[in-house]
Structure formats: structure tokens, C-alpha cells
Amino acid sequence: MNPRPKLRSPPPSSVVISPGSPPKSLINKMPRKFTRSTLTLATTLFSILALYAFFNTFIFSDPPNNVSSVSFSRNYNTQNLKSVKVYMYDLPRKFTYGVIESYALARGGEKQSDDSLLKYPGNQHSAEWYLFSDLNRPSLERVGSAATRVMNPEEADLFYVPFFSSLSLVANPIRSNNAVVAPVERPAYSDEETQESLIEWLEQQEYWKRNNGWDHVFICQDPNALYKVVDKVKNGVLLVSDFGRLARNQASLVKDVILPYSHRINTYTGDIGVENRNSLLFFMGNRYRKEGGKIRDLLFQLLEKEEDVIIKHGAQSRESRREARKGMHTSKFCLHPAGDTPSACRLFDAIVSLCVPVIISDHIELPFEDVVDYRKIAIFVDSNTAVKPGFLVKKLRKVSMERVLEYQRELKKVKHYYEYEDPNGTVKEIWRQVSLKLPLVRLMINRDKRLVKREFTEPDCSCLCSNQTGILTTL
Amino acid sequence: MNPRPKLRSPPPSSVVISPGSPPKSLINKMPRKFTRSTLTLATTLFSILALYAFFNTFIFSDPPNNVSSVSFSRNYNTQNLKSVKVYMYDLPRKFTYGVIESYALARGGEKQSDDSLLKYPGNQHSAEWYLFSDLNRPSLERVGSAATRVMNPEEADLFYVPFFSSLSLVANPIRSNNAVVAPVERPAYSDEETQESLIEWLEQQEYWKRNNGWDHVFICQDPNALYKVVDKVKNGVLLVSDFGRLARNQASLVKDVILPYSHRINTYTGDIGVENRNSLLFFMGNRYRKEGGKIRDLLFQLLEKEEDVIIKHGAQSRESRREARKGMHTSKFCLHPAGDTPSACRLFDAIVSLCVPVIISDHIELPFEDVVDYRKIAIFVDSNTAVKPGFLVKKLRKVSMERVLEYQRELKKVKHYYEYEDPNGTVKEIWRQVSLKLPLVRLMINRDKRLVKREFTEPDCSCLCSNQTGILTTL
Structure with missing residues (x-):
């Protein structure tokens, strides 16, 4: 049987005010008891700290003799029991806010004096915005996320590349009759050039080279996003909508994460029922x-x-x-x-x-x-x-x-x-899904570096195959 | 930065004896203080319980709105932070102790009156014995394992089939000059028949049929173990030594777990050094x-x-x-x-x-x-x-x-x-590795059941491919 602890009461408010202490209003009137109460409170606090230390030392600590231990499974802390450490690259502006700006300018928008005034446009591929914003939130607001942001890349398990690749696809100036709108004032934005320049930038990064890209996470939610460079980033964990435009050696259920599109119509807030569904x-x-x-x-x-x-x-x-x-x-x-x-x-x-x-x-x-x-x-x-x-x-x-x-x-x-905007919603689940990839990422990193020359007639792949013949309908 | 809590002291012994209470030896001589001390102790204990409840309620509890939540990631408890629930089949005796007995009898051993007297023979494939014994240990001795044994299959995430498949391979009576030893008194043990009879038994089990075997765990550490029926169990998580005898659609790094052999010579207990290594x-x-x-x-x-x-x-x-x-x-x-x-x-x-x-x-x-x-x-x-x-x-x-x-x-x-015998050793790590398979197991179970008829020219596989060309030597 699962030895799940049964204790659930007393309620959490009892943690600080112990039952032995008198009500707060009485304290000033009772100098002797006040002393005793203080002692009790101190004792209580001390015990809490001791217990905390006990948890921290014995329950959440790394086991001994544990080199190259996976943060995923062992670096627990009370806020974030199984989080992986994610480093978000501080990309040059043109890969993030610059894309929003180009998109806005090409649609007749004004130049903004401050990036915080740039508004990511509503669209079905806005996961890239939500993930970027999420990692930029203060860590206290990210409690419970499976991804803890670290500011030192040396501490990171995974590296997130927050290029707005889906918006970039549509940030090209709108063409009318094959003529670029206002080509003189605004040099045409080019998604392809931006993709290639991202790779150039990455290739100068030490952590990109270190593990051959296996520990990097890319978002390309539009099925055409990153199309020009996908072969260069295919070792990474790709956050995608489907595999419609991707080859089998580029993406898979095992390596990558399928994201939902952002819904574009309002959530139905009523209760279940068929009366109004005619x-x-x-x-x-x-x-x-x-x-x-x-x-x-x-x-x-x-x-x-x-x-x-x-x-x-x-x-x-x-x-x-x-x-x-x-x-x-x-x-x-x-x-x-x-x-x-x-x-x-x-x-x-x-x-x-x-x-x-x-x-x-x-x-x-x-x-x-x-x-x-x-x-x-x-x-x-x-x-x-x-x-x-x-x-x-x-x-x-x-x-x-x-x-x-x-x-x-x-x-x-x-x-x-x-629901991308729900604190317990899509973004949180995406990070959980990403965190689940870490053991395989680590395995591939270690394995690739020690593989010796082999002669293969087919690619060296580890697969999970479905053996079902298929059903016609679940109706 | 990772908000890992820094508190590590005071030492755990302070948890119960609070600093406000007098030393134990003084208690009987101090009736008044005894009362106060008792109060303090009671308060302390109460606070501990309250804190425990707080942890249990707020930190380890399931988030709301969480159907089909994965026990792997969410059913934390203090003993077993990310354990999966494993049901070990109570197999007919012939698949466990019966194999040991057949092995012993074929080698001139005596029949034992009690299964607890049967000794699993030392060999390099004894992981099957260690895992079986481990799950049979009282849950208090299994604290910290990634696999929590459950006795009710309805609660299980995974099903462990503890057939001693490697020992079964060698439990056939030893043949001398093609004649079975003592064929009259002891009908020859047949590994192949035992394998097939395992499948017959499984096919009558409701949980085996329920998810097409995806959530079943088999051990076949000898590369030839289960060879006759491996196609029937290939959906399961296989615990193997390598993929030497297994086809690509039967086993892979993604689906299965590579086990170390039990070492057969004694551990070197000395320190590092080259003086005595001539x-x-x-x-x-x-x-x-x-x-x-x-x-x-x-x-x-x-x-x-x-x-x-x-x-x-x-x-x-x-x-x-x-x-x-x-x-x-x-x-x-x-x-x-x-x-x-x-x-x-x-x-x-x-x-x-x-x-x-x-x-x-x-x-x-x-x-x-x-x-x-x-x-x-x-x-x-x-x-x-x-x-x-x-x-x-x-x-x-x-x-x-x-x-x-x-x-x-x-x-x-x-x-x-x-070290299979180390409480923090191989067995614990095997269960951790098995637990990591659960998200993919769940995914395959759900996906397989809703797949509709498709026309494929190749098998429907999700793969992780190595793109390395190979090195010559790491020397």
C-alpha cells in the first residue's frame, strides 16, 4: 500500500500561533504569561526551523556520492519540487522586441520609445510571447513551475532560445501587387535573414557548442516557423504545433513537445448543459x-x-x-x-x-x-x-x-x-513537459560524446513505435 | 537564480527536544517546570504536526482542476517525492520460487519444505532477484524509492511481472551426452514452456489487456531471456542488459532500461592509488x-x-x-x-x-x-x-x-x-529509471486508443536519433 501520510489537520493558521499561547489581545495585560508565551513562540519557531532543516537535510538533500546528478530528480526545494534549471538567452533585441516592432511598423504602427510599450499582437501562435513573459516574471510569481530560471548559464540544465519565430514569419512587410509597402523609409524585414542570423549568433555561444544543441529549447509553433534552419536546431527540444512540416529525424513525440494553439475566441464561462446548445x-x-x-x-x-x-x-x-x-x-x-x-x-x-x-x-x-x-x-x-x-x-x-x-x-x-493566461494553465504545463525531456537530453549528451565509429546501414535511432492497426471512429 | 533554501542547521536532534525544555534528568525533580516543559513540548509537537499538515496540504497536494493527473509528478509524499505506484503481480509459484527450485533440483539440490529456504543462485543476471526482493520489503524500508508498491492494481501506474526469466534460461536440467539427468524422477524443466505459459497467464489478466501491455514492466537481463515471447511483451518497459538480441521495434533506449550486470568479484574497498596497481x-x-x-x-x-x-x-x-x-x-x-x-x-x-x-x-x-x-x-x-x-x-x-x-x-x-546490495545503489536507480518512463507510457496508452485508420508506408514511430559521426577513441 502507498504509505501516503494521512495527517491533514490542524489548519495551517495554527503554524505560527500555537494553541498554548493566549489570544493576542490579552498579551499586554499579562506580563508573566507574556514571557511564557514568548518562550513558547520562540520554541515553536525554533522547532519549525529545526524541522525545516531536517526536511532540507534529510528528505530533500542530494544523496551522497552522487556526481552528475540530475537536477530534475534531485534538487528539490520546497517551492519547486522537481524543477529544471532553465537559462533564457538574452538574445539581441531583433529576435524578440524587434520582431514585434517590425510587425507593427509593417502594418502602419508607430515606432515606440520603450519596448514595454510594444504589444505582442494577438494570434494563435502566441505561446512564444507567453513563455518569454513567464520567464521574465519575478521568481516569487513562478512558484510551482517545473522550470526555475537561472541567471548563470553554468547552473542551467536547459537553455531557452526565446526567438519569436512564429511572429517573424508574418513580420515581413505586407506585399500589395508584389510591391513592398513603403520600401524607402523602412527596409523590408526578412524572416529568412533573421533565422539565419539567429544561427550565426548561436554558433558563437559556448553553451550551444558544448552539447551539440541537445540541451537547447526552441519554440516554432507555426508549422512553418524556423523552416530554413530547422536542420541546424533539430537536436534541441522543439515546441511545435504538429509534425506536419517536419521530417522524422527532425522532430518527434519523444524529443519534442506539442503545444496547443492559443484559443482565439472567448472561453465559455457558463456551466455544462445542452439547453442553450440548439x-x-x-x-x-x-x-x-x-x-x-x-x-x-x-x-x-x-x-x-x-x-x-x-x-x-x-x-x-x-x-x-x-x-x-x-x-x-x-x-x-x-x-x-x-x-x-x-x-x-x-x-x-x-x-x-x-x-x-x-x-x-x-x-x-x-x-x-x-x-x-x-x-x-x-x-x-x-x-x-x-x-x-x-x-x-x-x-x-x-x-x-x-x-x-x-x-x-x-x-x-x-x-x-x-488557457495560456491561467497561472495553473498552459504555460505551467509546457514547462512540465519540457522538464520531462531532461533525462533523455542528458542521456543523448553523454552518449553522443562517447560513441565510437560504427558502421550502420540505417540511422542510429531509439524509437517508440505504435503497434495499433487503427480504429475507424470513437463514436 | 534558484531560490534554494539555505537553512541546514540546527541538527535534526533538535527537532524533538526544544531548547526551552530542561534536560531530561531534571524533569522528575521539577514538578512546576515539568508542567511548563510538557506544555512547551506539546506546543512544539503540535506545531510540527501543523507544519507537516501545511506541507502536506499546500506544498505536496494535487493542484485543483487536475483530472487524469500523473502520480509520477504530482502525488508527492514526504517519503517518496516523485514515486510511481507499482503493482507487482502475485505470479503463480512456478514463475518465481519454482524457477529457483527447478534450477537447484537440476543441479542435485534437495527439495525445500519452505520457499524462504530457497536460495537464488549467485550470477550476473540476478537483478530479477534483487527487484523482486526489494518490492517484497516492508514499505518503511523502501523510503526514498521512486517506486511505491501498491497492493491494489486499481491504484497502479505500472505493473511489474517478476518472472525470473534469466534464471529460467539456465534452469533446464543439465544435459550430459544429450541425456537429461534423472529424467524419471524429475520431469525436465522447460524454459520455453514456462515463457509461453507466462503469456497464457498474462492474457487472462484484466490489466494486461486494458492498456495493451504498455504499462507492464518485464525483466529479461540475460540477452536471451524471454526470447520466445518477446514480441508479445514488446510494448512493455523491458529491463535489459543490451539490445544485442532485440529488434528495433522491440526495444530501445527510449522505451526500456539498460541494467548493469551484478558484479561477480568483490568490490575494492581501498582508497584510490596506483602504488599497488603494477x-x-x-x-x-x-x-x-x-x-x-x-x-x-x-x-x-x-x-x-x-x-x-x-x-x-x-x-x-x-x-x-x-x-x-x-x-x-x-x-x-x-x-x-x-x-x-x-x-x-x-x-x-x-x-x-x-x-x-x-x-x-x-x-x-x-x-x-x-x-x-x-x-x-x-x-x-x-x-x-x-x-x-x-x-x-x-x-x-x-x-x-x-x-x-x-x-x-x-x-x-x-x-x-x-552495487545491487547498497540501499542507495542499483535497485533504487533502476526504479528511478523505470519511473521516468511513465509519461511516455501514459502518452502511448492514450494515443494508441484514439488513433484512427491511417495509411503508412513505414511504421508509426517516434524516434530520438544520434547525429554524431563517431569518434575513434577517447584516449
Whole structure:
């Protein structure tokens, strides 16, 4: 049996005021007792310190004879029981605030006198902003995070490279009729040049060279972010949305972390229920996409005639977000077909809307899948089955209201994982996921440096393979 | 900076006897003070309990809104900060004590009236015995282990299958001239039948079927152990010596754990030093091996004429172990060529002998490589270079005494990882390594169950690939 301690009471307020001491108001009137009470308090405080020391010495201390011990597992402290030490590079401005500025200027914004006035624009790839801001917060506000920021790189387990690679992709000046807007006053920003210049900068860093990049963490949430240099950073832990644009030797579930997109519509704050969810299925988004997303047009053709289904073509805009929010908050199910790559932000909009996602994206990878069982919150249908005429709506109409409520109940339990602004939300979970990579990172660092020449007919890979043959639908 | 608490004193003995209380011997003579002292003690104790409760409630408790939370990361308790919950199957006797009995009977042993009288025979694959015994110890003796045993399978994160698969391999009756010894009185033990019967037994277990085996842990330390059924257990976490006999879709560094062999010669208990280590290089073992081990004969030919090298052919016996101990305790370097598979127990004998290992085994995988940097304790030479006439001894003779001492110092720091009997040794580290697999195990369980039909031209694998081209030698 698990010897989990049972003591939970008395309440924490008893820690300082001990039961033997008189109420505070009486203290001044009782000089003799005051002395005794002081003694008791001193004793209590001392005991607390002693106990603290005991914990610190015997329970949280490093075991003896322990070289190259992993901070991940052993450097516990009371604030941060299993945190890894992360050093965030102080990158040249052009890789962080400079990207925001270029983005703003290209859209007619004003130059700001102070970086703190620059506002990272709202978009689905803003994890890069949230992580950067999080590490910049005072350590007292970061209690409980799996990543402790260290200011000395020598102490670091991992190195975070906070380049705003997704915003950089779209910071290029908007082109109209192939002419760059205002090319004279503002030299055109170039994402590709910025990517390459990041690598040049990194290649001068001692810690980048030291372990061949294995202990570096990069964020490239837009599937096209860092595309030009990804081969140079592929040893690192990549924070990505999916593996749609990445080769098997560049990224994997084992080495990297799948992030949720930031949801773009407001969270549904009401309780679970189906009374106000009159439409069966909702989808709003681009009808025409490349690759896996081609299924969208087929689904439109099938679904747009169904009475209880709302399916609309729409691009990103404030107006369409407002409409999407209304749709997602008043539908039982929300369709999630693949985009150009298997992932799309719509899934996370559906989750925070408590609108049960119907995922039609055969190659999708999902964030935090060790702690979230997506079968409890979503329905999966394989593409071939989904496009059979009548299949989808027929099946969805048959789902009982009790079952919908159950999905909603589960959605409510996990939705904090998709809230970047929740202190117990996405950012915290991303760091936890990153911290879990440390043992493998250490292993690869040590192993790579002692490997001797070998003759291989195939690459030297350690894999985790799925042996499932695949199911058709979880409906 | 890492806000690690600095308090380490006062010493733990102060925890119970508070400074305000009189020495124990005075208590009976001081009735009034006794009362006060009792009050102080009670207060102190109460504060301790309160503080404990505070810790338990606020620091170690599960965060709110946390469904399907991973015990690995969140179910802290003071004894076992990041333990996973392991259920050990109560296997039918024939898979545990029955194997020891069959082994003993086949070697002329007596039938024992009580399983506690059965002695697991000393051998290099005895990790299976140590893990089984460890989980059978009272939980109070297992404080600090990363694996907490639970008696209710419903609570378990992982399921340990304690079949003595390595001993089973050699428990077949010894054949002399192809005739089974005493076939009439004792029906021949069959390892293959036992393996198959284990699978039959497992297939009736609800928890085996539930997650397709991903959350099951098997030990197969002998590279041939479980060979007949390994395809059926390949989803599980395998505790192995190397991947010599395993296919890439059966085992990997990512999914499995590399164990050290139990060392077979006594630990060197003296201090570091080279005064009593007069021979340069020592090796004793089988000259002729299959596959990677063919290099042994070549090395014998090269090295047996060198004056300061001791290289001897020898098989396992008490006498040769005695001789090997003498050699390893009095040599600076100990040769570790590949055996039939890349690993061999000799490496671990060398480590506990503080005899710097010279590893000539290009495909070797090493235990606990996330916490042990083997370049600090061993020398790696690639096979092609090692067999160049004169190369090895010339290089080794050039290593400074200071450098040898440095290797020894590092060996001393890590040798507890190779001591199965050390409470802070191998067994504890194996469970830590197993516990690190849990997030990936959970991920694979959840992911496999929601995967829909996909068309793949290659297996669906997540890999970690080494991009190194290989070095020749770390000398």
C-alpha cells in the first residue's frame, strides 16, 4: 500500500500561533504569561526551523556520492519540487522586441520609445510571447513551475532560445501587387535573414557548442516557423504545433513537445448543459486548404444542407471570431478537420467553448497527451468514414444528452490546460513537459560524446513505435 | 537564480527536544517546570504536526482542476517525492520460487519444505532477484524509492511481472551426452514452456489487456531471456542488459532500461592509488565468442606478449573469480571487449575494482547514462583502431598517473550505481529509471486508443536519433 501520510489537520493558521499561547489581545495585560508565551513562540519557531532543516537535510538533500546528478530528480526545494534549471538567452533585441516592432511598423504602427510599450499582437501562435513573459516574471510569481530560471548559464540544465519565430514569419512587410509597402523609409524585414542570423549568433555561444544543441529549447509553433534552419536546431527540444512540416529525424513525440494553439475566441464561462446548445454541429473556417485539409471541401458539400448543422466559410477577423464564438457556445459538437497541417487552433476554441470536438484529422498529434485522455473529451472519426454521405450527422444525432454532458464535464476538468493566461494553465504545463525531456537530453549528451565509429546501414535511432492497426471512429 | 533554501542547521536532534525544555534528568525533580516543559513540548509537537499538515496540504497536494493527473509528478509524499505506484503481480509459484527450485533440483539440490529456504543462485543476471526482493520489503524500508508498491492494481501506474526469466534460461536440467539427468524422477524443466505459459497467464489478466501491455514492466537481463515471447511483451518497459538480441521495434533506449550486470568479484574497498596497481592492463575471460566478441581472439594475439599486460583465457568458476579479483584490484586498466552481445559483466567488475575500464565494444549501451558520464570513468576505443598492432598499450602507457587517479576518483563517486546490495545503489536507480518512463507510457496508452485508420508506408514511430559521426577513441 502507498504509505501516503494521512495527517491533514490542524489548519495551517495554527503554524505560527500555537494553541498554548493566549489570544493576542490579552498579551499586554499579562506580563508573566507574556514571557511564557514568548518562550513558547520562540520554541515553536525554533522547532519549525529545526524541522525545516531536517526536511532540507534529510528528505530533500542530494544523496551522497552522487556526481552528475540530475537536477530534475534531485534538487528539490520546497517551492519547486522537481524543477529544471532553465537559462533564457538574452538574445539581441531583433529576435524578440524587434520582431514585434517590425510587425507593427509593417502594418502602419508607430515606432515606440520603450519596448514595454510594444504589444505582442494577438494570434494563435502566441505561446512564444507567453513563455518569454513567464520567464521574465519575478521568481516569487513562478512558484510551482517545473522550470526555475537561472541567471548563470553554468547552473542551467536547459537553455531557452526565446526567438519569436512564429511572429517573424508574418513580420515581413505586407506585399500589395508584389510591391513592398513603403520600401524607402523602412527596409523590408526578412524572416529568412533573421533565422539565419539567429544561427550565426548561436554558433558563437559556448553553451550551444558544448552539447551539440541537445540541451537547447526552441519554440516554432507555426508549422512553418524556423523552416530554413530547422536542420541546424533539430537536436534541441522543439515546441511545435504538429509534425506536419517536419521530417522524422527532425522532430518527434519523444524529443519534442506539442503545444496547443492559443484559443482565439472567448472561453465559455457558463456551466455544462445542452439547453442553450440548439445546433448539432458547428464549423466556421477556411473551406479550401492544402494537403490533409482538402477534406474540408468534401465535408462542406456533405454538411451544408443539414438543418441542424452550421458550416460556414470564413477567414480570421474580429467579426468572424464573434460569430464563431456564438456558434461554438451554442452547439453540441464542433467540427475539427485538418488544416494545411494536421493541427488547427479551432480544436482549442472548441475545448474552451465546452463544444465537444469532432476530430477528422488522421495524423493529428495532441498536446499533453500523457495527462489528457482525448477520448474523454472528443470524438475521433477517420477521414474515409467521415465523408460517407449521412454517416456523421446520423451518428452524432444518436449521441445521448447524458453522453454530451459527460463530455462537457470532462472538457471542463481539463480546459485549464488550454488557457495560456491561467497561472495553473498552459504555460505551467509546457514547462512540465519540457522538464520531462531532461533525462533523455542528458542521456543523448553523454552518449553522443562517447560513441565510437560504427558502421550502420540505417540511422542510429531509439524509437517508440505504435503497434495499433487503427480504429475507424470513437463514436 | 534558484531560490534554494539555505537553512541546514540546527541538527535534526533538535527537532524533538526544544531548547526551552530542561534536560531530561531534571524533569522528575521539577514538578512546576515539568508542567511548563510538557506544555512547551506539546506546543512544539503540535506545531510540527501543523507544519507537516501545511506541507502536506499546500506544498505536496494535487493542484485543483487536475483530472487524469500523473502520480509520477504530482502525488508527492514526504517519503517518496516523485514515486510511481507499482503493482507487482502475485505470479503463480512456478514463475518465481519454482524457477529457483527447478534450477537447484537440476543441479542435485534437495527439495525445500519452505520457499524462504530457497536460495537464488549467485550470477550476473540476478537483478530479477534483487527487484523482486526489494518490492517484497516492508514499505518503511523502501523510503526514498521512486517506486511505491501498491497492493491494489486499481491504484497502479505500472505493473511489474517478476518472472525470473534469466534464471529460467539456465534452469533446464543439465544435459550430459544429450541425456537429461534423472529424467524419471524429475520431469525436465522447460524454459520455453514456462515463457509461453507466462503469456497464457498474462492474457487472462484484466490489466494486461486494458492498456495493451504498455504499462507492464518485464525483466529479461540475460540477452536471451524471454526470447520466445518477446514480441508479445514488446510494448512493455523491458529491463535489459543490451539490445544485442532485440529488434528495433522491440526495444530501445527510449522505451526500456539498460541494467548493469551484478558484479561477480568483490568490490575494492581501498582508497584510490596506483602504488599497488603494477600491471597496466588486465583481462580474463572467454577468448572465443560469437559476433562482436570475435575481436577477443585478435586482442589476445596482440596483447599476450606485452610484459605489463595480463590477459588470460578463463571461464566462470570460483577459482577464476578469485584470480580475476586479484588482477582487477592490482591493474590500472581493465579491458572490456564485447561478448556475444555488446555488454558483459566484466565492465561492472572493473568499475567496483576502481580499475579504469577500456571499452572496446562499438555498439555498447550503458546503464543510467543520463546520470553517469562514462567518459569520466572509462576509455572508449573503436574496434578497428584497437586491433592496430601496438596502438593500445602505447596509448595506455602514456596516460599520466594523475589522470588515472582522476578516473579512479570518478569511479569511486559513481560505483554505488553498480552495487545491487547498497540501499542507495542499483535497485533504487533502476526504479528511478523505470519511473521516468511513465509519461511516455501514459502518452502511448492514450494515443494508441484514439488513433484512427491511417495509411503508412513505414511504421508509426517516434524516434530520438544520434547525429554524431563517431569518434575513434577517447584516449
